[in-house]
Amino acid sequence: MFKPQGILPALVTPFSKDGKQLNKEALRNLVRRCIELGVSGVVPCGTTGEFVNLTVNEKKKVIDIVVDEVNGKVKVIAGTGASGTQQALEMTRYAKDAGADAA
Numbered sequence: 134m135f136k137p138q139g140i141l142p143a144l145v146t147p148f149s150k151d152g153k154q155l156n157k158e159a160l161r162n163l164v165r166r167c168i169e170l171g172v173s174g175v176v177p178c179g180t181t182g183e184f185v186n187l188t189v190n191e192k193k194k195v196i197d198i199v200v201d202e203v204n205g206k207v208k209v210i211a212g213t214g215a216s217g218t219q220q221a222l223e224m225t226r227y228a229k230d231a232g233a234d235a236a
Contacts, residue, residue, distance in 0.1 A: 137210065140171070141176055143179035144160070144175055146160070146184075155194055160198050160202075165202065175207060176210045177196055178195050178211060179210075179212035184214060193231075196231050200232040209232070211224070213227075
């Protein structure tokens with residue numbers, strides 16, 4: 134059973150300079166840097182990750198990128214909060230299927 138402990142930073146969600154697309158490479162760099170600094174896990178799409186302003190597809194991409202980049206080195210706690218119950222449930226199921234350790 135997963136027990137949250139240690140340092141678990143909420144990740145910012147980097148965008149392109151025009152603000153229209155996720156900056157996937159910057160997100161990967163951020164995850165790698167957090168791991169290098171010794172975090173216990175990372176939290177994509179949390180309160181610092183601008184989750185309120187992301188589309189469902191953008192949230193899914195962020196979770197996929199982070200889970201892929203972490204590659205089991207640290208825990209991933211996916212932020213799946215939403216303003217509606219159905220979206221929160223959809224995102225929590227997605228996070229589980231994507232390989233997040235918790236949501």
